[in-house]
Amino acid sequence: RSGRSAALRARMEERLLGARFRYLNQQLYTGSSRDAARLFRADPAAFHLYHQGFERQVRRWPERPVQRIVRYLRRRPASLVVADFGCGDCTLAASVRNQVHCFDVVPLSPRVTVCDMAEVPLAAESVDVAVFCLALMGTNLQEILGEANRVLKLGGTLMVAEVASRFEDICAFLKAMTQLGFRTISKDLSSSYFYLLEFAKTGPGRPGPAPGLRLRPCLYKRR
Numbered sequence: 001r002s003g004r005s006a007a008l009r010a011r012m013e014e015r016l017l018g019a020r021f022r023y024l025n026q027q028l029y030t031g032s033s034r035d036a037a038r039l040f041r042a043d044p045a046a047f048h049l050y051h052q053g054f055e056r057q058v059r060r061w062p063e064r065p066v067q068r069i070v071r072y073l074r075r076r077p078a079s080l081v082v083a084d085f086g087c088g089d090c091t092l093a094a095s096v097r098n099q100v101h102c103f104d105v106v107p108l109s110p111r112v113t114v115c116d117m118a119e120v121p122l123a124a125e126s127v128d129v130a131v132f133c134l135a136l137m138g139t140n141l142q143e144i145l146g147e148a149n150r151v152l153k154l155g156g157t158l159m160v161a162e163v164a165s166r167f168e169d170i171c172a173f174l175k176a177m178t179q180l181g182f183r184t185i186s187k188d189l190s191s192s193y194f195y196l197l198e199f200a201k202t203g204p205g206r207p208g209p210a211p212g213l214r215l216r217p218c219l220y221k222r223r
């Protein structure tokens with residue numbers, strides 16, 4: 001009997017966590033990166049809850065996108081300097097020999113530099129590889145990718161792993177990336193979970209709106 005009420009209670013707690021996760025997630029995808037940074041700074045508990053929810057979602061996937069980025073980096077020289085925008089628990093930094101600058105809004109690991117990804121404390125043209133692994137969350141995408149462009153060396157690599165269903169029009173997206181100063185090197189659209197895109201920095205972006213850059217918010221269903 002007490003076993004049954006404990007099970008019921010656990011189920012209710014699970015539901016509540018799920019609801020809070022979806023609410024936070026929605027806020028992250030519908031506000032600017034600055035709002036996200038502010039939200040989590042004000043409420044670090046919300047951040048931890050978000051991360052638990054994120055983990056639960058991604059564990060269901062056949063492959064974690066960050067593992068693809070790890071494999072990619074291992075094939076390239078370890079001397080390349082990497083910037084991981086929205087690094088989460090720093091799995092990437094922990095899995096490669098490269099120097100990795102880890103940026104997130106709240107530190108899940110001591111490696112993290114706390115900041116808004118639209119404004120990272122790195123000098124211009126100082127990194128070889130910039131990574132956004134499931135991290136293109138704010139509505140100010142152009143500003144965020146502009147920041148990656150600023151810190152990347154000319155010819156440097158931008159890696160984007162993002163939820164497949166967020167792309168409304170991948171061609172329009174890639175075209176917009178050209179305007180932001182990124183040439184497409186490779187695209188792997190084979191997974192129904194996430195797309196993996198590799199770009200090279202061709203120069204600074206051209207100013208002006210890039211309407212094709214839009215991504216749908218990633219809203220999880222209630223389960």
Ligand code: SAH
Nearest residue numbers: 033036066086087088104105116117133135
């Ligand atoms: N790249 C990691 C984590 C992805 S979850 C992985 O693949 O496992 C998305 C991460 O982006 C979260 O850790 C979240 O806190 C971070 N994030 C969201 N908005 C941000 C912002 N404005 N600035 C920096 N990090 C942000």
